[in-house]
Amino acid sequence: MKTFSDLIEEVQKPGLCQRCGGCVAFCTAINYGALELDEEGKPRLKSAENCVGGGLCYSICPETHELDEEVKKLVNWNAPMGRVLDAFVARAINPAVQERATDGGGVTALLLHLFDKGLIDGAIVTKETGLFQRSPWLASTREEIMESAGFHFDASHGLTLFSELYSTYSPTVVKVGYMGAKRLDRVAFVGSPCQVNTIRRIQALGMEPSNAITIVFGLFCTGNFMFGPDERSRLEKIGRFQWKEVDKINVKEDLMIHLHNNEVRHISLDQIDFMKRHACRYCSDYSAEYADLSFGGLGAPEGWTTVITRSPLGRTVLTDALGGSIENYSHKRNPLLATDVLAKAMEWSDKKKQSAKINRHERKILD
Template sequence: MSRLERASSRVNASVKNEKDLKKKDNLNQKQNSSGSLIQGKVEKGNGNEAFKKKFDLNALVHKESTPRRLKCFSDLLEEYQPEQLCRRCGGCVTYCKSMKYDAIEFDVNGYPSFSEKTRCIECGICYAICSANELLNEKIRGMVSWEEPSGRVMSAGIYKASDSELQKKDIKSGALTALLLHMMDAGFIDGVIVPCEHNKKKSPVIAYNSEDILNLSDRINNPTLGSMLYGFQPNLSDEHAVEKKSTTSSNGSKRLGFVGKPCQVLSLRKMEYLGLMPSEHFSIKIGVFCSEGSNSRGMNACQNCTDYYAEYADISVSDYSIRGEMLAMVSRTSLGNMAILSASQNALQHWNAVH
């Protein structure tokens, strides 16, 4: 090789190295810029510092794409709905509507879908609070002191209402209704919200007083999947009309009891962990057992679920009657245990309770 050829070769190698360095710098700048965009979307879309501090954004990021982006509702549709893995708990719709984004809604089959795709800000929160994934499950287990094999058990027993008239009126011995009536009379809650299907709408009903709870006892004992949005009040039939009242306590905060399915309780716990609306308005979370997973006709999502006993609730209640006149109740947190012990003094009769 001549001297000229050797010189030319060194120049070409130098130019190539310089180009490689520039490509690397540009790639680093893009990645840093993408990270800033991710943080910016969370700050603008949510405005909640707890979300940034408590949640590892890397778990929500598509690492293969350039630039990186948060997993959002489009990814929920792609990953969970084709195989019917979406549990239809309503967590994503509940949060989106509570923040007035109104980007998603329920379709005719009860699955979340885009109502207005351009309104989605791709904040990634709907993906984080989805009950079908396990992104935050370990955090939630730590928060509620979950224990093997099926959640923490502080007390357990079988109960029925002490009031004989309530036993006759209620389809399941009045135990859950009696517990809620006691909590309302004691000033522990100002209302009860129950997801249910009413007039083919996946909207919750809200009971604001003792009469409302009695009128809605059938729905309270049989919550369904759907929206958990506290602010919506559907029009009930005349005989079950619920007068809309304020649920604001003396200190200005709303105190609602929530009764729903295990997957709904899990989604609410994720909202609570991240400090998101509307979880702060639910004073106590009661989960009704779900036997859909053992039903061969159940959705794939239900058959793949492992939480049939509302393991993340404050109180778990059986969805079936024992000997036709009692319900099993399990307190899983100190809050739930206090509520059951207090109600046991006069509102509930119990057998074989373990304390």
């Protein structure tokens, strides 16, 4: 039986750890308390005495691939991009949600819809805490869900900390371990593909606290980026802007820097490859294939969200919200848009899979 020490040797040391926090969250949820995250977001042993050596932390790590078949069976996964029931292009109806949102506010609008109808009593999301910095957050009120919307900048809390390393990644899975403390038993989860993967592994094992996760929202992801002092300086030169001018950022086909004067600077993803987290180079999931609903701006008009329904639950939630909390892009305006965005998502999904395959092969050669 493999344990946490094997996880360190096989995943963390080779640079494959996605820092999703799943191993720590699980250990916290069942009150072992043997693991914690270090300052860089990597798992480490907190208390050897509390570690029972059961190996579950190893099993739920996406990089060990121990539960791949169980997870695929759980979500009825199929090639080439996971289960796909429908594709929509939607946005929030509420102007306040639209204003805060990055891509039309579809995720926030659906979370609020579920909360207002009493179908969830909380959501694991991320909250903006500074420049290029978001932290995992267990939102348990309507106001807290609203605060999690979008990715905007407040120059007053970030520019003074330029020596710090910022990242677009936030380990939301770690908050799973704290649901019991807030006495929440119907929680929506929002996360990147690797985080969704971890949640499904915990569910496949049927272990606490997976029964409290009622629906899983996944986000399209080309990779997450690190913004250290050198990276920020280089990006300023590439995009010809200064951080004090930035209002918000977004990633679609490229990196979009929205400035206070309403200008938008577009930077190709190839140009910012030097900022991508090392482990992201080996990830093959672009569209959160194990989610109930997947969201992203790819292919959608500005201010709209591409939504892929993957499960009957996801389809029901979206259908129920249409016309009330969210609106669908008019079929008359572009009858082929839903088909086009799905094709675009499949294209980017295949591109990420092929890139990960090449990178893993090259790593094996170097090893």
